[in-house]
Amino acid sequence: MTKRTHRYSNKKLSRGEPPNFSGQHLMHNKKLLHEIVDRANISKKDTALELGAGKGTLTTVLNERAGKVLAVEYDSKFVEILTKKTAEYKNTKIIHQDIMKIHLPREKFVVVSNIPFSITTPIMKMLLNNPLxxxxxxxxxxxxxxxxxxTSKFVKNHYVLAWRMWFDLYYIKEISRDHFSPPPRVDSAILLIKRKVEPIVSYKYYATFLGLAEYSLNNPNLSMDIALKGIFTPLxxxxxxxxxxxxxxxxxxxLxxxxxxxxxDTMTKYVQRPLWPRTKKKL
Structure with a gap:
């Protein structure tokens, strides 16, 4: 029998795991759960999106604070637990779906999640690639x-550079693996995201900037002269x-x-549009 693999991490699946199993590690430390929600500054005015809700330990803190909670979970067993645990909370909606197939809320929202580690980058791209x-x-x-x-000062990935035009990213603290069940093999951390009050690049140019970032960071160790060659003239x-x-x-x-x-700003003002690099990635 052919072994199935996880669609994002390409890891082999064990028996009994759903096709999109993504290595969830559930938090159980109540003090830490409350600290996470405190960091998000959740109030009754907020819609909170939780990706990978698991058994609802974080969900039950969120629905006490937020005006509306959207808890996304794929595992049917966890969904059943979530449904029972949040039955008395009219402000909580359980979404039984693959995280990577959901539609983000149309209204303003705050994401508070303990995400599956093996699809970290795809989730972050889903959240941050489009600032609209x-x-x-x-x-x-x-x-x-x-x-x-x-959050590194040295940026290796073009998409991380693009995120920083519209969002501030902060490394808050490391989390011991002892706070998870099952304990992960790697260390964990809390990342804080804040939308910039004034974006560095206008939202309407997000695809254009992504093209520039992709072109320029093909090799992040190159000097500016070489990395931007083909866009700007020597003068x-x-x-x-x-x-x-x-x-x-x-x-x-x-940089x-x-x-x-x-x-x-210099490129859009002084470089002819045909010379602007375009992203090769699907937005």
């Missing part, structure tokens, strides 16, 4: 390495570097958010 969604802020428990990568590059006040050999991955705001 209603996401206002979020607190997400994820694999520590991913949280470090998303434009000289003026741009002067306005950025950076050293000659600064890697492109080391700050404000630097990228200047680069994008």
């Amino acid at each position: 969604t209603g996401l206002q802020r979020g607190v997400i428990v994820m694999e520590k390495g991913a949280a470090k990568r998303f 434009q590059m000289k003026k741009l570097k002067r306005s950025l006040s950076i050293q000659q050999d600064t890697p492109i991955g080391r 700050t958010e404000s630097h990228w705001g200047i680069i994008f």
